[in-house]
Amino acid sequence: MKILEFLLNAMAIGVTFLYGSTGEIITEKAGHLNLGIPGIMGVGAASGCAMLHVLVKANSLPPWLIVVLTVLATLAGGALMGLIYSFLAVTLRSNQNVTGLAMTIFGTGVTKYVFSLLQKDDAIYIRALPHFRFPFGNSTSSLQYCGILVFLGIAIAIAASVILMKTRIGLHLRAVGENPATADAAGINVTLYKYVATVIGSAVAAVGGLFYVMDYAGSPEAYLTIEAMGWLSVALVIFSLWRPYISIFGSFVFGALFILGSYLPSFGFTISMAASNLIKTLPYVVTVIVLIITSIRNRRENQPPASLGVSYFREDR
């Protein structure tokens, strides 16, 4: 049963990465490298938990409504971060790398502040919150991680894939990320697409933060490690070759590699603490391997969007 628990846990932590990477893929498809994902996931968790805090105190709402409102607050928090990023990087055309890193620094700070307030006050409310479990999620202990957000995450990733590849909106979005001048000449509102993709992408990524704190870890203290989850999500984008449906599988691989260290002892291997931490870097190692393989094969289809990281200004030559 240890193996099953390991796989389920891998899937659970993987969903955190799945939200983060799906959000980042949507943003990157518009040509925006949003390195603010770690901060955005933090802010998502913070705004969700703050909402939860208020709602639980009121103590009169049905649990499902609490869950919905909490997720909405998370989406709003992420969207707001996306909006700030878009204003800086799209409208003011600031450097995307710098802007993204600033968002991470800013977001991480906000996260710490909000959670410190919550904890000082009455963390007990948060610990007692209803988890976002799928209705039958708690029936057996080994399936305890199958919360509703797991299915939502997979659904969003599939929907993102379909929209990107099969719809007009997806075609336009990919064109914006590949060649914004061409998209502009074709009458596509480049700025609008960049804003919407970044805002939606950030909102999706933010849910990953909430999921990580409330569902996977089940404890507000987990906010301290959200940033690491954010960077892993960004790495997963590269691993997935900018395809959300590969991301579903990739998130599982990342999750398994990430928790492998803590499960090795129960599989009968004795390892030191240091080795266990070293194993957590395996997701980055496989990302590098994927990068090497795709670089050698050099297929245009597996490259990042061509205008990724480049600001677009119409009258620029």
Added chain:
Amino acid sequence: MAQPEELTFFALELKGISKAFGTIRANSNVDLELRHGEILALLGENGSGKTTLMNMVAGIYYPDDGQIFVDGEEVVIRSPKDAYKHKIGMIHQHFKLVDLFTAAENIVLGVNDGSRYDIREVNERVRELCVRYGFNIDPKEKIHEMSVSQKQTVEILKVLYRGAEILILDEPTAVLTPQETANLFSVLRNMKKDGKSIIIITHKLHEVLSISDRVAVLRKGEHIATVETSQTTEGMLTEMMVGKKITLNIDRTEPHDTVERLRVEGLCGVNADGLTALDDVSFTAYGGEILGIAGIAGSGQRELLEAIAGIYGPTAGTVTYRDPKDGAEVNLRKKTPLQIRELGVRLSFVPEDRLGMGLVGSMDITDNVMLRSYRSGRLMLLNRQDPKKLAEEIVKELEVATPSLRTPVRRLSGGNVQKVLVGREIASAPALLMAAYPVRGLDINSSYAIYNLLNQQKERGVAVIFVGEDLDVLLALCDRIMVLNSGRVTGIVDARTVTKEDVGYLMTKSHDGAAKEGFISEGGGEK
């Protein structure tokens, strides 16, 4: 108003259009009329404001002043979308295509007719258009797998798919071979028959005369005149274009004191796709003469020059350079590009994307000149004085239109960017100068300035290798012409005696047939 209605109004009419970029006036008070079902040539030198004017019609720029009428009704075009709404479509010189998309995906991009998006339906409609106008395109092929002329076809299909009645083509033949140009023109005639009104931007006079019904001439942003093509001549048009008569003869002096400078033997190589780019190329270049290289685009010109400059690694063959200082023979294949430069070998390659190679767009002219001299100067500090002087000279000699030396080069027009690029390479006192397409897209005056510079280098005893597109220029400028055909040398001929047809034959003949006797003769050089 006894005339039928469609004759009363012009398909497109511009009144008093003006546009300025900073302090440079691109267009001032331009009037222009396009009749229904005609092909209007828009003629003018580089920087005369042709493209800017049309960009305002296509919604890329917005005019500072003036009115645009479509079918007699005043319209406001603020975006390409607005232009399509009024059935105006522009085929830009630099293709606006997404490389990673298929032809059909590019064609349907931005179209929002309310119907459900179904790529199979688009493929079908594109195929229909191809049949109707005589295009040869697979809608499912990806753009990055296509040739330049196929990409242009996709651009034209894009505009037709949107139902454009007014088509604007910006220098469509600049990237085409003569055969492809002929195909394009027959397609344009088909579209004209179909009732489309077409504006073609060009500065090639013979094309104007062969395709257009009327010609509108722009000079320095102003509309000079619009004339019926049937009632004009090359001489008249040139005069309107440049304002003064230009001698179409290039001074060519007899080479003297020629010495062997470069010997290439059995050079072979493959391109990025693993296909043969160079096949057993051998020739000798002499100091004091201009060796022309003719060939259809992509026949190995680029690989050959880059192999000599040390940027490209051939698979076999030798490149021997005779150092003018001591006469010692040097094997260039064992040298780094930097060492080769220091020996006096200069490569000035004007790619289709002028900013892509050799210049840094966001730096000013002086800084770009410094890219070639940053190693000089004392200690750690750069010497800015000499490059600045050189930059001033280039701007003056080649009449580069720029607000100041400090303007980033990407803000200059294409032709002016090129003058900076070529001027810098020529100015560095080379012993072997390789100039590929140095006059590509340049107007007549600037082209002549470049020819003169090349001739001056020849007089100085420099071995000049000139890769050109225009056969007339090759025949008038060079001493010998080497013809490349799919990576092979099909002939090295004396430019003074060979005919255009002969060179054309060497460029296009298939490899299967044996070389036509008598064509391959080693001329010049040894004299």
